[in-house]
Amino acid sequence: MKSIPMGYVIAVVGATGNVGREMLDILSERGFPADRVIPVASRRSQGTEVSYGDTTLKVEALEHVDFTQVDLCLMSAGGAIAKEWAPKIGKDGAVVIDNSSFFRTDPDVPLIVPEVNADAIEGFTKKNIIANPNCSTAQLVVALKPLHDKATITRCVVSTYQSVSGAGKDAMDELFTQTRAVFVSDPVETNKFPKRIAFNLIPQIDVFMEDGSTKEEWKMMVETKKILDPKIKLSATCVRVPVFISHSEAVNLEFEKPITAEEARDILREAPGCLVVDKHEPGGYVTPYEAAGEDATYISRIREDPTVENGLAMWVVSDNLRKGAALNTVQIAELLVNRKLVTPRKEAA
Known part of the structure; x- marks a missing residue:
């Protein structure tokens, strides 16, 4: 007698955070084949209610979950939790599928953006762990991959304009509180960021490293090399801006082979995950506000750079909570299911 296919048991660790809640929304939106979804967080959040589609689920404490009954664990709980619990x-x-930075540079853990390097997912069996890239890297490589396939990128210089949601809910609250304080002439208090973020820019994301770059900038470099091509030279300047959701990037590229702006536009229009909005008129581009809540990586301002041979410049915008984190995680889970790399354990039993 043929067995009836059954759905998966999914745990979402960090379910009360910005990204965890987004993961639950996206699993429901995309109709992921889950028989059961378990929202998981720390003990202090046990019993908290979170939304999953039209239903409400109660959060379970991480140490109380029996993971031998779970097929897929989507994790967004920070590096320390990932280090202890993911193995x-x-x-x-x-x-x-871990959203922290802890496993991204581990050679035994694939770092996956499904539109870019889906085949690398096969390596997950070494540790049963797959890493999700940094939010700013994810949207960048989605835009770079089709152009790299066409003309081979040799160098990338990127300046990021990253929203406060990338630093968590407390960071979003700080921007809101500081903005209100400015309007009512209250003192502006700084807790989450090293300087005031309201009506300001902060050219530091994460800690400084010995060479003067920040860890965020280093992450973009090493992750792009691992996902796309180790030969690409990349220099990044990462800036926090007073925007709630969506990261923006000004990208300058040098290629091995000639490529025109028109060719790049045509290639990107056909590329998975990309949406080109590039009219040479006021408003003919996408801003972070319009990208919020959307799945696509938006590309605008595509133009040739006459200062270098085979150079292009462009503007890339994406919702960092979705493609930069939760959506990419769910897409990795879908890739595992579609390629039959994971089957429901109760079905196998």
């Missing part, structure tokens, strides 16, 4: 959960047989 344990992987050993229990659940495939962990």
Whole structure:
């Protein structure tokens, strides 16, 4: 007798955070084949209610979940939790898709953006862990991949304009509180950021490294090399801006082979995950406000750079909570399912 296919058991670790809530929304929106979804957080959040589609689920404490009954674990709980728990959960047989930076440079852990390097996912069996890239890297490589395939990128210089949601809910609250304080002439208090963020820009994301770059800038460089091509030279300047959601990037590229702006536009229009909005008129481009809540990586202001041979410049915008984090995580889970790399354990039993 043929067995009836059953759905997956999914755990979402960090379910009360910005990205965790977004993961739950996206799993529901995209109709992921889940029989059961378990929202998971720290013990202090146990019993908190979160939304999943039309239903409400109660959060379970991480240490109380039996991961031997879980097929896929989507994790967005920070590097310290990932370091401690992801290997344990992987050993229990659940495939962990981790959103922290902890496993991204591990050679035994694939770092995946499905539109860019889907085939690398096969390597997950070494540790049962897959890493999700940094939010600013994810949208960048989605835009770079089709152009790299056409003309081979040799150098990339990128300046990012990153929203406060990339630093968590407290950072969003700080921008809101500081903005209100400015309007009512209250003192502006700084807690989450090293300087005031309201009506300001901060050219520092994460800690400084010995060479003067920040860890965020270093992440963009090493992750782009791992996902796309180790030969690409990349220099990044990462800036926090007073925007709630969506990261923007000004990207300057040098290619091995000639490529025109028109060719680049045509290639990107056909590329998975990309949406070109590029009219040479006021408003003929996408801003972070319009990208919020959307799945696409938007590309505008595509133009040739006459200062270098085979150069292009462009503007790339994406919702950092979706493509930069939660959506990419769910797409990785879908890739595992569609390629039959993971089957529901209760079905196998």
